[in-house]
Amino acid sequence: MTALRLPGLVDVHVHTRDPGQTHKEDWSSATAAALAGGFTTVLAMPNTDPAVTDRGTLETALAAARTGARCDWGQFVGAGATNATTVAALAPRSAGLKMYLDQTFGDLRLSDLSAWWDHLEAWPHDRPLAVHAEQRTLGTLLFMAGVVGRSVHVCHVSRADEIEMIHRARDAGQAVTCEVAPHHLVLDGQTAVRLGSAAAVRPPLASEPDRTALWEHLEVIDCFATDHAPHTAAEKGGRTPPPGFPGLETALPLLVEAVHDGRLTPEQLVARLADNPRRIFGLPDQPDTGVEVEIDTPWEIRGPEMHSRAGWTPFEGLKVRGRVTRVVLRGEDAFRDGEVLAPPGSGRDVRESRELRERRGVRERRGVRERRGVRERRGVRERRGVREREDA
């Protein structure tokens, strides 16, 4: 049995479905899946219900994360048609800004180019700005970001012409980084036929030449990100299946397979699942944190055995090597031998400073005391009331 020791992994692209669609997933189940997959930090996308586009919705999402998350997290805010200035004020509290420029799940798509300019200019230039932009949309976006003179991070690159465009832009000196999802590296059009309606995903599964081009441009790929997008098996089997796959628990095994195949070195894997995501998104270190992976014994991927509430996987029945046996987060066992040990609420917000965390801790303790105080005073009053009535 050979064990591989990795740092705590980072997934910069996760859909928690919380708040709003917790029958698909919530913070607790999403981060259980993350730990089972070797991830100790996840960055959550803003297309929840309601979408995270202003202070109120951000507070709601952060509150859900704070009580539910079992690993560390950051929350993206979403670019809307008219919120460029107000959302920019939320930059310090968020993982980054997400701009949806192509067809996706939810209603955050920005069709008006003037809104693109507004966001590219208003969002702080030293904070991460992530885009869903495919093909010619990506070309337009890169042109605009170049004119504005700011960096952008391109989500889930899936086609040859896109990775080539990013390669050329970067060679020309543009500040552009990108991520690729394991399903785009592993699944192709033939799998799409086998999966039938469940193959729906944005961007769609591409052709074999696209997949080959992604592997050939490995040096251009900064991050592997799962785009974990859970829907239930019933929803995926319905007449209009929503797009998306769960991915947190299958990413590492699929990439360990690529290491076995000689397509990837362990160092390249760690760069794309830990070092580069931390650098690009400015994430804090996690001391005394690491992941142990058993990389030789084959096992079979089964949806119902996953921690995600989705209960299915596009990789059903696939034999892989690479199984997470232990995750330690800040010195504590968070996952061991198939069991998630970190309780909901034990994760930390990557954007919360120690000072802020400590101040909130004090406030929460005081809140509990004050509520208890009210209860106790009320209890006294009620008991007294009872006594007084008895007297009368």
Ligand SMILES: [Zn+2]
């Ligand atoms: Zn996504």
